[in-house]
Amino acid sequence: STQVRLARRPVGEPADSDFTIDTAEVPALGDGDVLLRTIYLSLDPYMRGRMSDAKSYAAPVELGDVMVGSTVCEVVESNAESRPVGTYVLAFTGWQSHAVVPARQTRRLDPATAPISTALGVLGMPGFTAYAGLLQIGKPQEGETVVVAAAAGPVGSAVGQIARAKGARAVGIAGGAEKVKILRDVYGFDEAIDHRSPEFAAELKAATPDGVDVYFENVAGTVGEAVVRRMNTYGRIPVCGLVADYNATEPREGAEPGPALLRRVLTKSLTIRGFIQDEFVAEHHADFLREMGGWVGAGTVQYREDVVDGLENAVDAFRGLLTGRNVGKLLVQVGED
Ligand code: NDP
Structure with missing residues (x-):
């Protein structure tokens, strides 16, 4: 797996030298696990907080760890009946090209309902x-x-x-x-x-x-x-x-x-x-998928995506996110659709 890891806590704007990019072997699959191939990584402003050790609502990424983030992935190996090979899923595997995770930590996506990338944007967390x-x-x-x-x-x-x-x-x-x-x-x-x-x-x-x-x-x-x-x-x-x-x-x-x-x-x-x-997920997420899904399907709600190619460009793209270089939902294309 190609991985972007946090090497140092950025001061001000994140620098390339605050991160390392290297490759690691993917672990063997346990019972109920899936091997995921990342297609899209979502870059979001909250990630700046995770790079820092200032007190926040979520724990920081530890130095040396892979940067966190939501991803849209394809299942390429499976030990879980619910997620056969070829299934598209929403996962939280971070800034890396492959990962092994328990299938229950993924949400199945139906590419016939909406383009899979929308699970990170208009029909996702933002x-x-x-x-x-x-x-x-x-x-x-x-x-x-x-x-x-x-x-x-x-x-x-x-x-x-x-x-x-x-x-x-x-x-x-x-x-x-x-x-x-x-x-x-x-x-x-x-x-x-x-x-x-x-x-x-x-x-x-x-x-x-x-x-x-x-x-x-x-x-x-x-x-x-x-x-x-x-x-x-x-x-x-x-x-x-x-x-x-x-x-x-x-x-x-x-x-x-x-x-x-x-x-x-x-x-x-x-x-x-x-x-x-x-805080609103338990009570309102199902309504959101139904209502927003309807609006997006009907064209009442439009969306745009700004897709940057390759994990090696993620840090630079993230810098641009905090200064407004992106036009639309910022995604990194990590692997082919
Ligand atoms: P965007 O893609 O909109 O990126 C951030 C944008 O902020 C930039 O494109 C830039 O746009 C604008 N910006 C940056 N600096 C300034 C500035 N000084 N003054 C005015 N605008 C500025 O990000 P998102 O839509 O993903 O996120 C929007 C906000 O929502 C963020 O603050 C994010 O942290 C927050 N958020 C909060 C969540 C929550 O649960 N509370 C969950 C998700 C997001 P421009 O070129 O127009 O200046």
């Missing part, structure tokens, strides 16, 4: 994050204004489209003209703005003439502060991610201090609620 965070916490009502940043990514694009499916007005924020055009033309956002524009605050104001009822927080930083200033009374802020800060080594200069935010929470009766998508 899509579910959007679905659960928006509907359970954001609770958009018809005619309300929903704002989301990183809006061209898998979470943000799903947030905007689900908001519209529920009758809300969706305003997307992304970096650069290409992504802004995609927000309008592919995802159907009512308004789309570029956070790199020098006129960002004025453009946000013009795009939200009635204020903001739901701000789905993906990025934090200056973008988050600008949107929070436009919140309406009884607004809701599902806090999903803070990707603007993931490489930060110290607090940002000029950041609005906590007390100013709390004053706004008080005077506008805002609800701010963080979440990790796992």
